Amino acid sequence: MKKKAILQKLKEFEKEERYLDKNMSLSALSYSLNTNNTYLSELINKDFHKNFSTYINELRVCYIIKKLEQNPKYRNYKISTLADESGFISHSAFSIIFKKITGMPPSNYIKNLN
Structure with missing residues (x-):
């Protein structure tokens, strides 16, 4: 191909x-x-x-960032739920990769949106 x-x-x-x-x-x-x-x-x-791995992880994090920004109900979800929703196997992997991409943990990112 x-x-x-x-x-x-x-x-x-x-x-x-x-x-x-x-x-x-x-x-x-x-x-x-x-x-x-x-x-x-x-x-x-x-x-x-x-x-x-970076390609997939960036797509997943961008997906959940978009959800967090566009739909405030996502801001009330547990980190493990956000991880699951975005395709990560564990919330710890999600948190590490989220911080690597955004420069802050998911919880801080959500606080900044509120």
Whole structure:
């Protein structure tokens, strides 16, 4: 499959929010795009300037930030619920990655929104 076609399918993957699947992995995504792990990994590294994990984690954190900003009820959810909603397996992984991306823990981010 050509690079352009895979990039288009990645846009669809993002639009359909399939990154919220807790079981999403490089292998699963490669399979769904009819390509191999190595090629997809290299494409993400070169075109997005990040590895697969960072790519997925940033999509997930951006998703939950959008929810927090647009829907105030999300601000009352437990961190574990936000983690679950955004596709993270654990609230601790979610909190670490959220802070890495935003510069603050989820609880502080929510306080700043209120």
